[in-house]
Amino acid sequence: MTGQKVPDPAQPRLEEQLCFAIYQAGHAFNRMYRPVLAELGLTYPQYLVMLVLWDGDGVTVKAIGERMMLDSGTLTPLLKRLEVAGLVRRERDREDERQVRLYLTGEGDALREKGRCVPETIGCAIGHTAERNQNLLAELSALRDALLKAADQA
Amino acid sequence: MTGQKVPDPAQPRLEEQLCFAIYQAGHAFNRMYRPVLAELGLTYPQYLVMLVLWDGDGVTVKAIGERMMLDSGTLTPLLKRLEVAGLVRRERDREDERQVRLYLTGEGDALREKGRCVPETIGCAIGHTAERNQNLLAELSALRDALLKAADQA
DNA sequence: TCAATTTAGATTGCGCACAATCTAATTGTC
DNA sequence: GACAATTAGATTGTGCGCAATCTAAATTGA
Numbered sequence: 001m002t003g004q005k006v007p008d009p010a011q012p013r014l015e016e017q018l019c020f021a022i023y024q025a026g027h028a029f030n031r032m033y034r035p036v037l038a039e040l041g042l043t044y045p046q047y048l049v050m051l052v053l054w055d056g057d058g059v060t061v062k063a064i065g066e067r068m069m070l071d072s073g074t075l076t077p078l079l080k081r082l083e084v085a086g087l088v089r090r091e092r093d094r095e096d097e098r099q100v101r102l103y104l105t106g107e108g109d110a111l112r113e114k115g116r117c118v119p120e121t122i123g124c125a126i127g128h129t130a131e132r133n134q135n136l137l138a139e140l141s142a143l144r145d146a147l148l149k150a151a152d153q154a
Numbered sequence: 155m156t157g158q159k160v161p162d163p164a165q166p167r168l169e170e171q172l173c174f175a176i177y178q179a180g181h182a183f184n185r186m187y188r189p190v191l192a193e194l195g196l197t198y199p200q201y202l203v204m205l206v207l208w209d210g211d212g213v214t215v216k217a218i219g220e221r222m223m224l225d226s227g228t229l230t231p232l233l234k235r236l237e238v239a240g241l242v243r244r245e246r247d248r249e250d251e252r253q254v255r256l257y258l259t260g261e262g263d264a265l266r267e268k269g270r271c272v273p274e275t276i277g278c279a280i281g282h283t284a285e286r287n288q289n290l291l292a293e294l295s296a297l298r299d300a301l302l303k304a305a306d307q308a
Numbered sequence: 309t310c311a312a313t314t315t316a317g318a319t320t321g322c323g324c325a326c327a328a329t330c331t332a333a334t335t336g337t338c
Numbered sequence: 339g340a341c342a343a344t345t346a347g348a349t350t351g352t353g354c355g356c357a358a359t360c361t362a363a364a365t366t367g368a
Contacts, residue, residue: 011266012273014205014221018287019183019276021294023202026180027223028301029173030325035305045354048177051168062316067168069181072317074355081353098316098363112165119166122173125304126297133172136293140175143280143290147182150279151189181355188356199324216346226347228325235323252333252346314365325354335344 018143029122036121040114046082047115049075053088054112057104060093064102087111172297183276190275194268200236201269203229207242208266211258214247218256241265 014020033044042050045068052064065075079102082088087108093099126133168174187198196204199222206218219229233256236242241262247253280287 011205011208011270013209014202016291017273018280018291018294019187019198020202021291021298022176022179022183024223025176025294025298025301027325028298028305029176032301032305033173034326043353044173048168048174051165054165055167060316069178070354071356073319073357076318078354096316096364100317116165119171126172126300127304128297128300132293136290136297137170137172137175139286139290139293140172140179143282144175144179144182146280146282147179147186150281151182151186184355197323214346224324225326227327227349230348232324250334250346254347309368311368312366314363316363317361319360320358322357323355325352327352328350330349331347333344333346335342337342338340 032122032125033118036118040111040118041085045070045074045078047118049078049082050087050108050111050115053102053104053108054115057088058101060099060101062099082108186276186279187272190272194265194272195239199224199228199232201272203232203236204241204262204265204269207256207258207262208269211242212255214253214255216253236262 030044033047037044037047040047048068049064052059052067061072061075061079065071068075079088079090083090086105089103089105090100091103093101123133128136184198187201191198191201194201202222203218206213206221215226215229215233218233219225222229233242233244237244240259243257243259244254245257247255277287282290
């Protein structure tokens with residue numbers, strides 16, 4: 001009962017598992033983004049929401065959630081923090097009062113300028129060729145879709 | 155001030171960014187693992203810690219943290235939950251009382267059997283060839299290392 | 309028209325992730 | 339041996355992620 005259980009060769013090691021590679025890459029990205037985004041006063045998920053809104057605001061919470069794979073339990077407090085920060089307005093849709101639409105404030109729109117250099121900063125850190133990144137992006141998208149499909153069926 | 159800001163062509167769309175692909179793939183993995191691991195009574199990060207311990211117990215908190223890229227602020231409460239669940243023992247090292255070593259209990263060791271089929275279950279869901287997954291694993295590891303290196307220098 | 313169902317968000321509770329801070333033990337230096 | 343510096347974990351506070359539940363608004367349809 002006191003320690004040193006025998007390792008199990010049938011159990012794959014942590015480092016050989018794809019899920020763990022994703023897990024670590026996600027952490028590494030976060031670590032890279034954090035100081036860059038701190039200058040904008042944003043966390044990483046907040047930055048992703050701002051990307052959505054910079055791409056076109058007036059969208060509903062649900063639409064943002066579908067694009068980011070997040071539900072209202074995550075988004076509602078996050079969006080409220082962006083509102084408190086003065087970057088967005090949350091407004092009930094007059095036509096359908098169930099929906100809340102998100103609009104950029106002047107400040108939120110202006111922040112776009114400060115955020116413009118972020119992708120390049122990160123891109124330089126990675127240093128891979130555009131082609132290599134494109135390929136990796138495609139592989140990850142396929143992986144995501146395969147997982148979601150399997151998770152839905154289960 | 156009322157809505158419909160102009161989209162910005164210079165800002166890359168969410169779906170074209172590597173960081174977002176990782177972010178989504180991570181969520182998709184989590185969604186896939188959740189119901190499978192629920193049968194073991196584990197969350198995904200807890201499962202990763204158990205993988206470390208099944209690979210050899212008696213390791214320190216610091217060693218687990220380095221392998222998983224987590225600090226004590228995350229690990230301490232997580233390990234305490236595993237202890238409450240009866241899967242591990244936390245024990246101060248007699249030689250160096252600063253360190254806490256983790257040992258599997260009989261129950262934690264036994265859980266290995268129930269967890270044996272997990273990687274295969276997930277692997278089937280992905281459905282890719284072993285070679286394709288190996289390649290993706292290597293790419294992700296390289297990406298992680300590039301990001302960590304850049305983050306350290308900054 | 310009005311009751312049943314569906315839908316959009318909000319809320320609550322739990323667990324992970326991490327920065328900042330704290331305590332206690334160890335090491336290094338003199 | 340005394341004392342500064344380092345190291346291992348624990349603690350606190352903030353924010354993300356998600357399941358479960360709740361409310362209110364819209365839709366369906368008998």
